[in-house]
Amino acid sequence: MDPLLLSRIQFAFVVSFHILFPATTIGLASWLAFVEWRWLRTGKTVWRELYFFWTKIFAVTFGMGVVSGIVMTFQFGTNWAGLSSAAGSILGPLLSYEVLTAFFLEASFLGVMLFGWNRVRPSLHFLATCMVAAGTLISAFWIIAANSWLQTPAGFEVVEGAFHPASWREVIFNPSFPIRLTHMVMAAFLATCFIIGGTGAWYLRRNRHVEEGRRMLRLAVVFAAIVAPTQIFIGDLHGLGVLEHQPSKLAAIEGHWDHGEEGAGVPLVLFAIPDAENERNIASVEVPRLASLILTRSLDGTVPALADFAPEDRPPVWPVFWAFRVMVGLGFAMLLLAAWSLVQWKRKRLYTSPALLRAWAWMWPSGLIAVVAGWITAEIGRQPWVVFGQLRTADALSDISGAAVATSLTAFVVIYFVVFGTGGWFIANMIRRGPAVVEPPQHDTETKSASRPMSAADDEPLEGTR
Known part of the structure; x- marks a missing residue:
């Protein structure tokens, strides 16, 4: 019933759920912008069907991300009042900027993107999709800025025990921010890449939605072949930054x-x-x-070795050590699968190799697992500090009893598995049904009601569905 341990477990549980949704929506939003651009350029029906199919999945994922994000934010006040009191002058504005610049942008254009198919011109609808994609990236900018400041604090002064900004430029662009932002965005893109490629391979294995499956798999192979080695290179640079600014974390990662x-x-x-x-x-x-x-x-x-730090200043080695190896191992597995796919593509067996298609289907969740493993490495590796080198996690805890935290943690576990389990089942059901034939837009500006792409989620497949 230790309130510190239980609060850490609760926050880890909530964030582990939440991070899956932004990682997916960041990649899916950009994917949707690309798919709609291809439809506008070629006029081929398959691109329109892919757009509607992934738009429904994006909408559900976006909604679950908003809900889980709100719960996570509340915990700063309920469980971590010490952090809110000490660093609120810095974290509060950063999170507010995310709402003002990113969330409002996404919310403004999301309605047009989801429901404006027959209400606006194609060019305006495409603009709305691009704005939603831009909003997800801007959101990542501010969230990673806030988290990076906790990892490598800079541009602050301490006044009566509280952190105050001395230079917002240094606060935002703190030493680890540029590489961590790049690393996270690339991780989100890779996670979505393997979701899309795995879905396409699953359809091809079952000889369903063949045309859509081929496009999804082919584009995923091209993207993975470019981004997977790039991400490994970025990860190497990130490791050098950890060596410089968080040597105790590096020692735990290496088991040194x-x-x-x-x-x-x-x-x-x-x-x-x-x-x-x-x-x-x-x-x-x-x-x-x-x-x-x-x-x-x-x-x-x-x-630096772990022996260079007092035992109370070392992070827990076991989870950091193994989470890092899960992340790196999956990264190299993605690279190998991309290379194998290119070889099979050259042999004209990309769409017909049973072993390759099975591998892509099995790698469907690999990017999301790697994202969570990376978060575990970064956040547990920061311990015992909540603001690295400045504020210990124990000193950031609210005056709260272990029984209260245990009760809320139990409630979170039950509610999350029910709510997000249902959402996951809903998404799996949409993927199982696959893309459906979609009528071309009529651009009827006199129509009173907007097009509703989500309304087809529970309908039986339309006649002519492949």
């Missing part, structure tokens, strides 16, 4: 307990069982000097 012999370099620990009590790794599989080469560009370079 002590410096060992001088000149021996730092081995890259591929797999191990971290033993925090005895400060060692059990059953460790290592590559000599490779961590030194990656992090210092030298075979005998040294990096």
Whole structure:
């Protein structure tokens, strides 16, 4: 019944759910803009059907993201009043800017995007889709700015125990912000890429919606082949930033307990069982000097070890160590699948190889799993600090009892699994049915009611559906 531990578990649970939805909507919004552009350029029916199909999924995902985000924000007041009191002058404006610039933009154009198909001209409808896509990226900008400030605080002054902005430019563009924003946006794009590609492969395996499935898979292969290696490169740069600004997190990621012999370099620990009590790794599989080469560009370079930090200043090693390896492992799996797909494409077997299509279908959730694993690495690796190096998590806790947190945590778990489980089932049902034939827009400006693309979600497939 420790209120600190329970509050951390509750926030982790809520954020783990929430982060899935923005990651999906960021990618889906840009995908919808591309699909509508292709329809406007080519006039092919298949692009219009793909647009309506993914618009319905986007709408449900967007709604669940809004709901889960509101719950997450409330916890700053209920469970983390110390953080709100100490850093409210910085975090409050950043979150407000996200609402003013991103959420209002999305809300303004989302109605046109969802319900204006027969009410506005195609060019205006396309503009609305692009504005929604831009809104998701602007939202990511401000949220990552706020979170990055917690990771690498800058541009502040402390007055009577509270953080106040001394330079908003330094607050927003803090040392880790540019690379973390790029890393997160690319992760969202990759997650959506494998959702779309996995869906297309699933249709092709069952010989359903073949034309749509081919386009989804082909575009996913091209995108993954470009973005997966780019993301690995960005991740390498991100690691160098962590080494510079959060060395204790880096030591936990690497499972690096002590410096060992001088000149021996730092081995890259591929797999191990971290033993925090005895400060060692059990059953460790290592590559000599490779961590030194990656992090210092030298075979005998040294990096901070966990022994350099007092035990109370170290993050929990086990979850950070393994979450990082899940994220990186999935990243390389995406790269290998993209390379394999290019080879099969050249052999004209991209759409017919059973093993390849099965691999894409199995990799459907890989991007989302990698996003959650990355969040675990970043947030648990920041412990025991909520504002890194400035404010401990224990000092940010509200004056709240363990029983109260346990009650709210239980309620969250039950409600989330019911509400979001239903939403997930609804999305799965739409994917199972697949794209349907959609009538071309009439652009009837005299019609009193708007087109309702969501209304077809529960209807039987229309005649002529492939």
